[in-house]
Amino acid sequence: MNSQRRNVLLTLGASLMGFLSTRAFAIARTKSSTQAKTQITMNTETLQKLIDRAEIIDAVNIIGMGADLRDWKACRAAFADKVLTDYTSLNGGTPNTVATDTLVAGWADVFSKTFKATQHMITNHAVIINGDRATCTSHFRAHHVYLEGKSGKTWTLGGFYNHGLTHINGHWKVTQMKMTWTYEEGIRPS
Numbered sequence: 001m002n003s004q005r006r007n008v009l010l011t012l013g014a015s016l017m018g019f020l021s022t023r024a025f026a027i028a029r030t031k032s033s034t035q036a037k038t039q040i041t042m043n044t045e046t047l048q049k050l051i052d053r054a055e056i057i058d059a060v061n062i063i064g065m066g067a068d069l070r071d072w073k074a075c076r077a078a079f080a081d082k083v084l085t086d087y088t089s090l091n092g093g094t095p096n097t098v099a100t101d102t103l104v105a106g107w108a109d110v111f112s113k114t115f116k117a118t119q120h121m122i123t124n125h126a127v128i129i130n131g132d133r134a135t136c137t138s139h140f141r142a143h144h145v146y147l148e149g150k151s152g153k154t155w156t157l158g159g160f161y162n163h164g165l166t167h168i169n170g171h172w173k174v175t176q177m178k179m180t181w182t183y184e185e186g187i188r189p190s
Contacts, residue, residue, distance in 0.1 A: 049129065052129055052134070052167075052172065053127045053129070055171070055172045056125075056127050056129070056134050056136050056165055056172045057125045057127065057136065059078045059163075059165060059171075059172050059173065059174055060078070060122060060125065060136050060138060060161070060163050060165075060174065061122050062074055062075065062077070062078045063075055063078050063079075063120075063122075063174065063177075064120025064121070064122050064140070064142070065120070066078070067107060067111065067118060067120060068117075068118050068119055068120055070108070070111065070112075072104050072105075072107070072108045075104055075107070076100060076101065076104045078173070078174050079100040079103075079104075079173055079174045079175075080100065080166060080168060080173040080174065080175045081099065081100055081101075082097055082098065082099055082100060082175070083097070083098060083100050083103060083174060083175055083176065083177060084096070084097045084164070084175065084176040084177070085097075085098060085103065085176075085177050085178075086176075086177070086178035086179065087179050089159070089179065089180045089181050090157075090179065090181050095178070110189075113147075114144075114146065114147060114150060114189055115144050115145060115146060115147065116145045116146065116147050116148075117144075117145040118142065118143065118144050118145070119142070119143045120140060120141075120142045120143075121140065121141045121142075122138050122139070122140045122161065123138060123139050123140075124138055124139045125137070125138045126138070132166060132167040133164070133165070133166055133167075134164075134165045134166075134167075134172065135162065135163065135164055135165070136161075136162075136163045136165065137160060137161070137162050137163075138160060138161050138163075139158075139159075139160050139161075140157075140158065140159060140160060140161055140179075141156065141157075141158045142156065142157045142158070143155075143156045144156070144157075144186075144189075146187075150189075152186055152187030153186070153187075154185075154186045154187075155184065155185070155186040155187055155188055155189065156184065156185045156186055157181050157183075157184045158181065158182055158183050158184070159179065159180045159181035159182040159183070160179075160180055160182070161177065161178065161179055161180075162176070162177075162178040162180070163176065163177055163178075164176030164177075
């Protein structure tokens with residue numbers, strides 16, 4: 001058996017074991033004496049909260065993924081028409097409200113002239129929904145590989161995001177984005 005096929009089988013086996021362990025835990029939990037107190041009733045309201053949470057996380061994630069794939073249309077679609085951006089922890093200055101088309105076009109320009117590849121990992125989403133408004137706080141790690149001949153080889157930045165979202169025309173759109181960096185490695189773009 002070649003190593004690639006073996007690795008796929010090992011991965012599938014590990015995933016299945018994780019699923020079975022989770023399922024066994026869920027079954028054991030439902031048999032406990034406190035089951036009636038902890039069970040969540042699945043109704044329309046609960047289902048809508050889960051759907052909203054998934055859509056909010058998708059909107060936050062597609063910003064980084066769209067940038068990494070250079071799919072600026074998908075990246076743009078995650079935002080409302082205007083967005084309050086706050087990069088003051090990294091660059092100083094003050095928060096700024098900008099037209100999203102201008103923001104995304106600026107990112108596209110900088111990325112094409114500076115980086116060969118990027119990878120934005122956005123994780124550990126904490127979502128709070130209040131009517132048609134929501135917040136999502138998440139960790140991020142953004143790895144950037146420079147084009148040949150640039151000031152360094154890589155730049156990695158980590159920290160957390162605070163996104164504000166609004167439910168607009170049936171979709172959750174990012175209206176605020178604050179990035180707070182907690183560490184960086186490599187050479188910052190000049």
